Amino acid sequence: MSDKKSITREMATEIILHAKKEKGLTFDEIAEIVGRHPVWTASAIMGQATMDEDEAEKLAQLLELDSGVAKALQEIPYRGSLDETIPVDPLIYRFYEMIQVYGTSMKSIIHEKFGDGIMSAIDFKMDIERKEDPNGDRVVITLDGKFLPTKKW
Template sequence: MAKQDKYTRELATEEILLAKRDKGLTFDEIAEAIGRHPVWVASAIMGQATMNAEEVYALVKLLDLNPSITTVLQDFPMKGSLEDRIPVDPLLYRFHEILQVYGTTMKAVIQEKFGDGIMSAIDFTMDIDKEEDPAGDRVVVTMNGKFLPYKKW
């Protein structure tokens, strides 16, 4: 793919992922070079977070990207990358299925422990780990969000 002079978020993501693949780098390795958490870096690369100038220039240098890509990576993104329909990708569908099956349970337990409110997706971190298991490796997803109580007025 020829390097662009102007980028959309989608084109920037595509070029970054191709360069990541071509250089054989992981999100962990890119995150180390940028100085951020690997899940946050993956989110920024996928167009869901805004990089600052220092972060974006480290990415450009590491992946040997066209410097004109820096502008779009510093723009405020449109949050939410999935379409309105149920995801068909099997991995994404399983998260949808988890919410369908356990969503009301999660809500009930959270509200029993904290009261009437929500978990922030703004003041939020997430870790994704691999747990080795002889019966088959396990995916461990830890979401950590600030509790925000509903306000009475």
């Protein structure tokens, strides 16, 4: 792909995912080279986080992509990748379902423990692990966000 043609974030994601598949790499392997957590790296590849120049160049070099892709990864994204309609992908829908079922309970418990406020999605970490279980392997997701109290003025 020519450096002269401007590459959008969406195009960069498509190009990266194709190259990732062609090279048989995992997000863990890419993250190790980029120097970031695998979930954050996947988020940046999907267009939801901004890589700095060094991170973007490492990824482009690993996947043998041109500088246009690296430049696109450095643009500040428009965050929030899902449409306003209920997601139909079964895995993403289950997260929607979890929030529908447990969201008010989570909110109540957070407010009980911390007071009036929110959990940051900016000062935030996430981990996704596989836990072996004789009844079927488990998905363990840890959400770790800073508590931000509601301010009065």
